[in-house]
Amino acid sequence: MRELVVLGTGSQVPTRTRNHNGYLLRWDGEGLLFDPGEGTQRQMLFAGVAASSITRICLSHFHGDHCLGVPGVVQRLSLDGVRHPVVAHYPASGAEYFARLRHASVFHETAELVESPVAEPGVIAQGPFGQLVARRLSHPVESFGYQLVEPDSRRMLPERLAELGVRGPAVGRLQREGSIEVDGRRVELPEASEPRRGQRFAFVMDTRLCDGVFELADRADLLVIESTFLSADAALATEYGHLTAAQAGRVAAECGVRKLVLSHFSQRYAEPEAFRAEAGEFFGGEIVVASDISRVPVPARRPEPSTAG
Known part of the structure; x- marks a missing residue:
């Protein structure tokens, strides 16, 4: 099974319809939880996601809407008796913050949480799933995006x-x-x-346009990307280190993305379809305007081009 379970799609301030961030990528035997904001543990319940599904926690940065759910998730791992190790990736510069989140209150810790801070961009983990890659982004605090790259292989006939x-x-x-x-x-x-091309997933949050954005999105089958602002507020996006929906669409078009998932919406906008319209001015592929407690399948593998003469 390869799918994205969307747990929250708000930005700095949650709304009645959008929780803080939270995204669980189911990728065969892996469950990567990205940016669990406040309320993620409850959103997991609504989405039917068990704590035992999580094998990795990946934080892009330490703004609250991307990490305040860590205490509840970490404690739930022990409460539910999760037996496998769970690896936590986060910017190494925020190690102090992660320590505070991990031990935010008294609990009986029985689950094994393995910290793997990200100090430099590059490959940060390898396994049957392929490679997990981190790239530096452009935000007022240190931020990393993540890319999952499955190796190319061959399909038996x-x-x-x-x-x-x-x-x-x-x-x-x-x-x-x-x-x-x-x-x-x-x-x-x-x-x-x-030949069978390996699939790619990319997670890009809280950043201005920069080289890292394009590197992460390169040939992604599924790109989850912030689109906090609409173009009318492009100056605010640049000032606060964010993207517009139009910029997200441009990235998807230039990088050969197959399915584009827009998220991390500012509470100032009441009409989500406006984000689709702006991104669609640049990107002609499938666009998903993410909503809380929804599921987005990773696109099926596309056939390799024929080599017949």
């Missing part, structure tokens, strides 16, 4: 496998070893498979 006589356990051996011998003939992996 059942018809070709049958033609080549590759069956049963031999299929796994061919995938692992790259070539095997079948009935006295050497079968190479490219003969029975086709």
Whole structure:
């Protein structure tokens, strides 16, 4: 399962319809919780998300709407008896703040929370999911965005496998070893498979336009990006270190994004569809104006272009 569970979509001030931030990315066996703002634990209940779903917590920065939910989430891990380690990534410059959030009140800590502060941009974790990459953003406080990159692989072709006589356990051996011998003939992996591009997810919050934004969004299948302001307030966006919906649309268009998810809306705007309209002036792909307690599937893999002459 690969989907984004949207827990909150507000910015500095929550509203009656928008909680502070919170986003859980389900990615096969991983559950990455991004920027849990105040109230995230309750939003998880509404969304049907168990604490045991979380394997990583990723904070972009230490403004309250992006981190005040950490105490409740951390304590819930122990209350629910989560048995697997949960890794916490956050800007290393905010280690003092994370310590305060982690131990904000008295509780019996039994869950294993492994802190992995981000000091420099680059690959910060690797696993079966691929690579988790952090890039520096442009905000009044140190902020990082995150990108999940699945490695490219190959998709096995059942018809070709049958033609080549590759069956049963031999299929796994061919995938692992790259070539095997079948009935006295050497079968190479490219003969029975086709390229499969790895999928990409990007999370970009609280930033002006900068190189990091474009690096994170590059070829993303699903891009979650802040669009705090509309273009009429572009000067405010720049002053306070934010993006407009139009800028988010431009990023998606220039970076080859497949599905664009707009979020982190200022409470000053009453009509969410205005964000879609502005982003759509630049980006012709699918646009989701995020709402609380919604689910956004990661797009299905697109077919590789044919190499036939």
